[in-house]
Amino acid sequence: xxxxxxxxxxxxxxxxxxxxxxxxxxxxxxxxxxxxxxxxxxxxxxxxxxxxxxxxxxxxxxxxxxxxxxxxxxxxxxxxxxxxxxxxxxxxxxxxxxxxxxxxxxxxxxxxxxxxxxxxxxxxxxxxxxxxxxxxxxxxxxxxxxxxxxxxxxxxxxxxxxxxxxxxxxxxxxxxxxxxxxxxxxxxxxxxxxxxxxxxxxxxxxxxxxxxxxxxxxxxxxxxxxxxxxxxxxxxxxxxxxxxxxxxxxxxxxxxxxxxxxxxxxxxxxxxxxxxxxxxxxxxxxxxxxxxxxxxxxxxxxxxxxxxxxxxxxx
Amino acid sequence: xxxxxxxxxxxxxxxxxxxxxxxxxxxxxxxxxxxxxxxxxxxxxxxxxxxxxxxxxxxxxxxxxxxxxxxxxxxxxxxxxxxxxxxxxxxxxxxxxxxxxxxxxxxxxxxxxxxxxxxxxxxxxxxxxxxxxxxxxxxxxxxxxxxxxxxxxxxxxxxxxxxxxxxxxxxxxxxxxxxxxxxxxxxxxxxxxxxxxxxxxxxxxxxxxxxxxxxxxxxxxxxxxxxxxxxxxxxxxxxxxxxxxxxxxxxxxxxxxxxxxxxxxxxxxxxxxxxxxxxxxxxxxxxxxxxxxxxxxxxxxxxxxxxxxx
Numbered sequence: 001x002x003x004x005x006x007x008x009x010x011x012x013x014x015x016x017x018x019x020x021x022x023x024x025x026x027x028x029x030x031x032x033x034x035x036x037x038x039x040x041x042x043x044x045x046x047x048x049x050x051x052x053x054x055x056x057x058x059x060x061x062x063x064x065x066x067x068x069x070x071x072x073x074x075x076x077x078x079x080x081x082x083x084x085x086x087x088x089x090x091x092x093x094x095x096x097x098x099x100x101x102x103x104x105x106x107x108x109x110x111x112x113x114x115x116x117x118x119x120x121x122x123x124x125x126x127x128x129x130x131x132x133x134x135x136x137x138x139x140x141x142x143x144x145x146x147x148x149x150x151x152x153x154x155x156x157x158x159x160x161x162x163x164x165x166x167x168x169x170x171x172x173x174x175x176x177x178x179x180x181x182x183x184x185x186x187x188x189x190x191x192x193x194x195x196x197x198x199x200x201x202x203x204x205x206x207x208x209x210x211x212x213x214x215x216x217x218x219x220x221x222x223x224x225x226x227x228x229x230x231x232x233x234x235x236x237x238x239x240x241x242x243x244x245x246x247x248x249x250x251x252x253x254x255x256x257x258x259x260x261x262x263x264x265x266x267x268x269x270x271x272x273x274x275x276x277x278x279x280x281x282x283x284x285x286x287x288x289x290x291x292x293x294x295x296x297x298x299x300x301x302x303x304x305x306x307x308x309x310x311x312x313x314x315x
Numbered sequence: 316x317x318x319x320x321x322x323x324x325x326x327x328x329x330x331x332x333x334x335x336x337x338x339x340x341x342x343x344x345x346x347x348x349x350x351x352x353x354x355x356x357x358x359x360x361x362x363x364x365x366x367x368x369x370x371x372x373x374x375x376x377x378x379x380x381x382x383x384x385x386x387x388x389x390x391x392x393x394x395x396x397x398x399x400x401x402x403x404x405x406x407x408x409x410x411x412x413x414x415x416x417x418x419x420x421x422x423x424x425x426x427x428x429x430x431x432x433x434x435x436x437x438x439x440x441x442x443x444x445x446x447x448x449x450x451x452x453x454x455x456x457x458x459x460x461x462x463x464x465x466x467x468x469x470x471x472x473x474x475x476x477x478x479x480x481x482x483x484x485x486x487x488x489x490x491x492x493x494x495x496x497x498x499x500x501x502x503x504x505x506x507x508x509x510x511x512x513x514x515x516x517x518x519x520x521x522x523x524x525x526x527x528x529x530x531x532x533x534x535x536x537x538x539x540x541x542x543x544x545x546x547x548x549x550x551x552x553x554x555x556x557x558x559x560x561x562x563x564x565x566x567x568x569x570x571x572x573x574x575x576x577x578x579x580x581x582x583x584x585x586x587x588x589x590x591x592x593x594x595x596x597x598x599x600x601x602x603x604x605x606x607x608x609x610x611x612x613x614x615x616x617x618x619x620x621x622x623x624x625x
Contacts, residue, residue, distance in 0.1 A: 055485070056485075056571075056573065057571050057572075057573050105463035105464060105480050105482065106462065106463050106464070108482050108484070108485030108574065109458075109462065109463065109482060109484040109485050178376050249374075250592065252591045252592040252593075253592040253594075256587060256591065256592065260398075260573075260575050260576045261575065263573055263574045263575040264487070264574065264575030264576070264577075266574070267485060267486070267487050267574045267575065267577075268487075269487050269574075269575055269577065270575075289370075
């Protein structure tokens, strides 16, 4: 997460916020705190907006995904029965919809790069993004270079304790096709591309799409200069603590159903409970079609790959 | 002199003379091209029919010809897939709305350009420019026009005298409008050219006779020109309907089928199904069902044409 440091550190704003909410402005720990800060800073009459979070396809589903996990639940139980339409899921969606009111006007239509430019104008309190976002925001094209505070994705209070669930999504994969005529060479190329030396060169590229993923990247001076040290500290910690993506067969279908319905709920076409019930129903169909046995096995394997600290707290 | 003996190995029917008797020359000339087209069209169609009876996904790692048969379950699922049905209905709405708008605009423009006037040729060249633009670029232009802080909202603000920032592209009710406007803007010129050509080739004697007999311009248009122009109109509507049914670029660029699935047309549905989730078998069945719909539209319009000829 990206925050405008000036706004967080402003003494007058701090006083007003503290008077209203009982705590000072800070990098928020929970989604509730973030939503409260976005509402506080949202002053469209003064051309200031609470946030530049995304409300377009896929992005909106990803945000809901993190909000939901932060409530302390897995998306499926051990037998692949969806849990996303539980009270926690509905609450997460209601909170997401409520937060939409405090976003800038382009949130529902702008894509990735428009988002970078929009947040780089310096009139929105916070943004959500990746290393690539920071590459832009820390460049000369941004008006807020050096004026940001960073934090991991907010979490939630589960049984009174803070639970943060940063989410590793949208990565790059090298895949060797099963019908490749030169599988060994293809595999060797993937090793070469991901090697410490070559990957460092790729991550260094300011206009490139690769972000740090090896410990050696976080120590490289050029990469530190491109991203800034405070950002890299947060990025590295988030990478270590992140929950995995939904690595199941049919991931695209599961998420497509989710994003259609979450977006429909966000624009008022469906009620949150109705939307998530439909998602759960379609997910059951997808699971049956993919083969429930194999999906259960894969899901249980995936659950075990959640970070230890998070795994113990999700149900 | 004895007739030259034919080699007993060559059957009679394959000799050149026999072939010329069997296949007329004009058919033989076109045969290679016809066979090529048939192969290019028929073979993929047969493959699609096969795939529609399976639940093949390339990510399964098995070749398409070894996919397991699910028979007609894909068709059954499609009939009960609310999103597919909605996409078809939505696409038909887009086709009807765009055809109506394109036809009315094209007819109006064509009537204006029927008579010669100064700068007419230059004006025609300007009018047909949108057709030359790559459809992705046209859609991008409309994306910028209908942005929350784009020129359209700015113009409306000027007219109503207060700030107007409507999220056209993310409103489930209105998001189809920019898509249709992009399509209409780009392809009305084609309709205009077809209708103008038709108008310019109408028999002048009938129109002149009507004038001489004292008919008003409106009456001449409605009772003489329009009926004579009907074959051209039907063909123009047929061609544009088929093309509009396949609308994809404006949808992908402007809304990606969102918000939710509010602007998802059948092409977008099939694109997501085939290239995002790789449900090739399911989408093959959808493609065949759509083919039936499009053939029905063509059949309906061609019946109109036949009725007109009678």
